[in-house]
Amino acid sequence: MTQIKKLVLDVLKPHQPNALEFATALADLGDGLAINVAVEEVDEKTESIIVLIEGENIDYDLIAERIKELGASVHSIDEVEVVGAKNKMGE
């Protein structure tokens, strides 16, 4: 089964939760999930952020759902790193 190892998302979010609270809420989704949030642009009500997520097996649907709960929306998936399992390649 393929495993997502790295995701870079372009996200538009409200000012609250702030970057730290946002990253913590995403990191809570899995053991060893590393989250990096970089604020790119700040507007009156929103801010554009780049979210870098690294982990052993990232569940994108779960991440997207949590981002929605945090009041933000994914604009685009800018970068991915996906690893295919060995047995799958042999099939």
Place this chain on the structure above:
Amino acid sequence: MRWDAVGRIFLHVKRANSIARRYFVTNGFDGALTMLGLMVGFSLSDNIAIPVAITACLGAAIALCMSGLSSAYLSETAERKRELNKLEAALLADLSESDHARATTVVPVMVALVNGLSPLIISLIIITPLWLAKLGIQLSFSPFLLAIFIALFLIFLLGVMLGRLSQEFWLWTGLRTLAIGGVTVGIIYLFSR
């Protein structure tokens, strides 16, 4: 709702703390001044039966509580919904499933409880000497006079609380609110003569 979601909504509630604090002082002050006015009125009138005074004070306290609950809930809900709509427009997204939408329901309830309960609790504390007198407990002063002192003390404490919030000298802010209480007593005295 999951526990982590509760934690995140708590962050929204925490951010509304300053609003709740403001409501606590504003409506608590309303409650204290209303009770002070009633007690001064009772003490200036002759032969006011304690049970009648208690009923009148309770009526006023409950009315203040209901007014505080409903007014804060309605205004805060409207304000939160407006903010949510503006945020949805800025994000071009539907936020109905977000923590912001959940907080729009939870925060007004919390703020309304603070706004409604603060005058009720303060009023009940001020009425205490009247209840003690009704129970037959001997008091060294008239229950109305004691209630006036308690009301003035609570008004002073609300001023002290404001001073601590604004980081001003607590005694000065306490005395300032106490002076408002004093002026209120003076005006009632003038009109009751």
